[in-house]
Amino acid sequence: MVVVFIVPLLRRNVHHYILYLLLFSALMLGRAFLDNPLNRYFLALAAFLALFWGFGLARKLVVSRLRALALRTQTDLDDLLVDLLEMVRTPECVLVVLWAATRYLRLPGRLDGLLHALLLVVLTYRAVTMLRVAADYLVRKLLISKGRFSQAEQGMARTISYLISGLLWVTGALFVLSNLGFNVTSMLAGLGIGGVAVALAAQAVLGDLFSALAIYLDQPFVVGDFIVVGDMMGTVEHIGIKTTRVRALSGEMLIVANSRLTSAQIQNFRQLQERRIVIGFSVPYRTPAEQVKNIPQLVRAAVAAAPKARFDRAHLKSFEEAGFAFEAVYFVTDPDYGIYMDTNQAIHLALLDAFRREGISFALPSRVVFQQSGDGA
Numbered sequence: 001m002v003v004v005f006i007v008p009l010l011r012r013n014v015h016h017y018i019l020y021l022l023l024f025s026a027l028m029l030g031r032a033f034l035d036n037p038l039n040r041y042f043l044a045l046a047a048f049l050a051l052f053w054g055f056g057l058a059r060k061l062v063v064s065r066l067r068a069l070a071l072r073t074q075t076d077l078d079d080l081l082v083d084l085l086e087m088v089r090t091p092e093c094v095l096v097v098l099w100a101a102t103r104y105l106r107l108p109g110r111l112d113g114l115l116h117a118l119l120l121v122v123l124t125y126r127a128v129t130m131l132r133v134a135a136d137y138l139v140r141k142l143l144i145s146k147g148r149f150s151q152a153e154q155g156m157a158r159t160i161s162y163l164i165s166g167l168l169w170v171t172g173a174l175f176v177l178s179n180l181g182f183n184v185t186s187m188l189a190g191l192g193i194g195g196v197a198v199a200l201a202a203q204a205v206l207g208d209l210f211s212a213l214a215i216y217l218d219q220p221f222v223v224g225d226f227i228v229v230g231d232m233m234g235t236v237e238h239i240g241i242k243t244t245r246v247r248a249l250s251g252e253m254l255i256v257a258n259s260r261l262t263s264a265q266i267q268n269f270r271q272l273q274e275r276r277i278v279i280g281f282s283v284p285y286r287t288p289a290e291q292v293k294n295i296p297q298l299v300r301a302a303v304a305a306a307p308k309a310r311f312d313r314a315h316l317k318s319f320e321e322a323g324f325a326f327e328a329v330y331f332v333t334d335p336d337y338g339i340y341m342d343t344n345q346a347i348h349l350a351l352l353d354a355f356r357r358e359g360i361s362f363a364l365p366s367r368v369v370f371q372q373s374g375d376g377a
Helices: 002-010 014-027 036-070 077-085 090-104 108-144 151-179 185-190 192-201 203-216 258-263 288-307 337-358
Strands: 226-229 232-239 243-248 254-259 266-268 275-283 308-317 326-334
Touching: 036 077, 036 090, 077 108, 090 108, 108 151, 151 203, 203 232, 203 258, 232 254, 243 258, 254 258, 275 288, 275 337, 288 308, 288 326, 288 337, 326 337
Parallel strands: none
Antiparallel strands: 226 232, 226 266, 232 243, 243 254, 275 326, 308 326
């Protein structure tokens, strides 16, 4: 009789096993083992098989559909979802299903607590690892969107990923401890004195580290930019976790703390398209009026003769002690500093030649004093 019953059972699918278990649970109604009716064990086993079969089937269907969708789309977000779902392992599913199935049973307190703790640790671990993968994806997308693939940028991206990973693991550990009944607040308070000491010791390092993150995310400058910070100027060659290396115009390497760069005013010439130049000069009061009126035209001609300069204006600005004060404005249409200096020099030399041809001299910073004699002469 038993053989006749078991042989067809072995040839059935999972849902047939569940039906047989439900039948057994009905037959064993009223019998008990370890404070649980026997039919409860069969119900728990049936629930375990049903949930495990259902989870496995649903996971397989969802992953296959998403993988087929990922092959037809250009975005890689669906690839990320497939990777996250494939991270869920069979032992984890077994543990979740086992915990759900045992809700039909009255387990001993220690066994139930151990199962709950194990489930909490495993699920927290899997959640943290999945969040790490998602964070790496977001950092990588940030790099791609900004078109930044240099070795320094990839190193900074890895640093950000490590920081996010550390934060996730600490948060996960605190979550597990809190749910296991530990007083996390008291633990953190007990570590307060040691934490203050460590924070004071690492204050400078952490300040530079977070400044590096601020530089990376806000991008006040990138590698290759020419910057001016206070009395320091040069080309950025490397942005590190603690310091930034700048190649000065004189050739030496300047090592600057990141915290200084984020707290100082930075002149960045990366987006410079043209330079606005203001020059000022004076001519003596003895200069004839016709020559004074002609000076703006001389300045315009000097600027027009320079190949990469655009004239803006030239005016008699004021009357000063040394003479008539003029102000002229022009633009250098090339951002290169060397070209700017060559153009500026050419314009000044052209003005000098033009003034000498016209017999105009530049005023010296002097003061003329007229003294009247006692007899009125």
